[in-house]
Amino acid sequence: MALERKTLRAILEDETTDTSGKLKKILDVLHEETDTLQNQLDEKNAALAKAEKDRDAANGGKEAAEKALNDYKAQQTQKDTHAAKEAKFRELLKSAGVLDKYADRVVRLSGEDIDKLELDDKGEVKDAKKHTDSLKADWSDFVGTTTTTGAKVDTPPTNTGSKMTKDQIFAIKDAGERQAAIAANADLFTGGGKD
Known part of the structure; x- marks a missing residue:
């Protein structure tokens, strides 16, 4: 009320x-x-x-949500940066002479070294020469070396381009090899060659 x-x-x-x-x-x-x-x-x-x-x-x-978004962006930036550094690290390995078959293993074992790389504003490695020399020293077991060996002079190659005779060709037991020899010495079978 x-x-x-x-x-x-x-x-x-x-x-x-x-x-x-x-x-x-x-x-x-x-x-x-x-x-x-x-x-x-x-x-x-x-x-x-x-x-x-x-x-x-x-x-x-x-x-x-904003924090989660910022964290995600930071993770993506970190992944992108790591991927760029890893690509440059692979280039350094190649210039250091590390064989391609070992590159993946070296990259896996060099995680901290990759993260320590500093890239300039153009995306190139700062002090690349120093890093390359360091990689050559650290991973010398994986650096390939090539040697060139000449032909042995005391045993020259047997086939010096001389032609085979018909008898030699017919003496070949394998049919495929015999036909290849006939094709290589076709002039013997067309009447242009001599026995």
Whole structure:
């Protein structure tokens, strides 16, 4: 019951109630109205607190998503940088003479060395010569060496381009080899060659 004029008038005009009873009724009506207003205020405060909590949770989720995105970008940048350094490291291995068949193994074993490489703004290795020399020394077992050996003079090749005779060709037992020899010495079988 709200404290309206008609309510107040009804209380004051009631002749069955004395003045202290009328005051008590007016106070009861005021207390009831105050309690109703307080309950409404409490509900609004609770709704506001919930809205703030939801907002903070949403902002926390947004912050977590931004952090996750930044972490992902940092990981991708690190992977890209590592891949670029690894490619340059492979180039250094090649220039140091490390054989291709060992390159993958050396790269796997050189993880820290790859990460220590510094690239300039053009993507080239800083102090490449120093690194190449270091790789030659560190991985010398994997550096290939080539030697050139000449033909032995004391035993010259047997086939010096001389032609075979018909008898030699017919003496070949393998049919495929015999036909190859006939094709190579076709002039013997076309009448242009001599026995």
